Amino acid sequence: MRLLLLASLLCASLASARETPVVVDTARIDSVIQSTSLTARVVATETVLVPADTEETIRQVNARIGDRVTKGDLIATLESQNVRLEVQSLEARQSYLEESLALFIEQERLRTAQVERATSLNTRDLLTRDAQEQAELNLMTTRANRVRTAFELKDVELDLADARKRLAQTNVYAPSSGRILSVSAQSGGYVRKGETLFEILPDGALELDAEIRVDAYESLSVGQVLTASLRGQLVDVSVRALLAEENQRTGARTVRFAFTDAPPANLVVGEAARLELPVGDGDSQVTVAKDAVMPVAGGHRIVVIEDGKAAPRSVRLGPGLPGRIAILEGVEAGDQVVVQGQEGLRPGQAVVIVETDA
Numbered sequence: 434m435r436l437l438l439l440a441s442l443l444c445a446s447l448a449s450a451r452e453t454p455v456v457v458d459t460a461r462i463d464s465v466i467q468s469t470s471l472t473a474r475v476v477a478t479e480t481v482l483v484p485a486d487t488e489e490t491i492r493q494v495n496a497r498i499g500d501r502v503t504k505g506d507l508i509a510t511l512e513s514q515n516v517r518l519e520v521q522s523l524e525a526r527q528s529y530l531e532e533s534l535a536l537f538i539e540q541e542r543l544r545t546a547q548v549e550r551a552t553s554l555n556t557r558d559l560l561t562r563d564a565q566e567q568a569e570l571n572l573m574t575t576r577a578n579r580v581r582t583a584f585e586l587k588d589v590e591l592d593l594a595d596a597r598k599r600l601a602q603t604n605v606y607a608p609s610s611g612r613i614l615s616v617s618a619q620s621g622g623y624v625r626k627g628e629t630l631f632e633i634l635p636d637g638a639l640e641l642d643a644e645i646r647v648d649a650y651e652s653l654s655v656g657q658v659l660t661a662s663l664r665g666q667l668v669d670v671s672v673r674a675l676l677a678e679e680n681q682r683t684g685a686r687t688v689r690f691a692f693t694d695a696p697p698a699n700l701v702v703g704e705a706a707r708l709e710l711p712v713g714d715g716d717s718q719v720t721v722a723k724d725a726v727m728p729v730a731g732g733h734r735i736v737v738i739e740d741g742k743a744a745p746r747s748v749r750l751g752p753g754l755p756g757r758i759a760i761l762e763g764v765e766a767g768d769q770v771v772v773q774g775q776e777g778l779r780p781g782q783a784v785v786i787v788e789t790d791a
Contacts, residue, residue: 452785456773457738458722459789462766465718465759466711468752473643473661473690475704480638481609483631485624486602487511494618496631501699502607509605509618509630516600523593530586537579544572611635612699639692639700641670641708644685649710650675653688660753661690662707663700665728669693669755670708709753718751718759724772726750726758735760736775737768738786743778 489511496508551565605618611633618630641661645653657672670690679686690708726748727734737744751759764770769786771778778784 452741452783453743453778454774454787455738455771455778455784456788457769457786458725458772460719460721460760460764460766460768460770462717463720463754463757463759464715465720465752465754466715468709468711469649471643471645471708471710473641473706473708475663475700475702475706476640476642476689477634477702478638478640479635480614481611481633481635482629483508483605483608483633485511485605485626485628485630487599488625489513489516489603489623491618491620491622491624491630492603494616494620496607496613496616498613498616500613502610502613502633504607504610506607507604508607508613511603511605511624513600513603516596516603520593520596520600523589523596527586527589527593530582530589534579534582534586537575537582541572541575541579544568544575548572605630607631607633609633609635611638634702637695639696639702640673641690641692641706643688643690643708644680644683645688645710646685647679650686650688652711658693658755659690659711660709660723660758662709663704664697666697667723667726667753667758668696669723669753711752718761719764719766720754720757720759721764721770722772723753723756723758725770725775727775735764736771736778737764738771738784741783741785743771743775743780743782743784745778745780 491509492512493510494508495510496502496506502508548565548568551568555562555565613631614634615632616630617628618624624630653672653675655672655675658669659672661668661670669692671693672688673691674689676687676689721735725735727736729747733748733750735746735748737746746763748763749761751761753759771784773788774784
């Protein structure tokens, strides 16, 4: 009897182990505004120019077009031997002047004491007036030497600070994280201060740009969220700006859309995206979370849970909502669709629901 119970528990455990954990969302009816598709283009909102901060020969270039860099990465180095020698020479002179200044300060202290003694002795007629004047002259000479040395030391410190700054500028660092768009630096080339070495496209500096007919343009508002299809992925974008310019040939107007979340990696400026633009009145349609939709050859697919097993279905997509998308064919309201863990699920594969996506 005990062996039979252990066997039953073992079979149940193995069955549970074969079930794949998934997170699901329930298809529901939402009011969806009909849409029309148009083409948008990826554009850069800004680029960062990296100039040379000093005049020097380029020793090494560490970044090429297309490379991704992180803020603070060393992307080029300029020749530094001459300025290093200058720094060493100025440091040596600085040390010499500091020691000389210390000696003159001590010498001034001793000669001040000599003048005080000479004055005391002269008062008691124990020292001639000439001897006192000589002591005073020696003190004045020492003070002059101290002042001159202090001035020279300050001058050297300023030159040294400038040389150290120029030495630091022989290392060129990425001022922001992003991708290298262009490289003007060449090893062995000579650059002047201010010349552009690199152009960087910062992370997050991408938007979509689209020309839209006047009637649709007037139905949009800043902040409105729409759905775009980019590299087979569905992404939410919001209307950032309705630009005050019109294409005289087509009569279309330009709209800029910002990504609400991080866009797909390594987007290329000029890359095309399909944008769903709302038109007409609202209509009740079945919607699911956008994370449930997977791009496949020839269309899109969703995995539905039927009797605890995976049932992949081909679907036809409709208009998008913030975070959701309408399904015109393939899913009914109330169906449980997988939003996490659907990759690789086979038809009929047993699953266990670990969480329902709210």
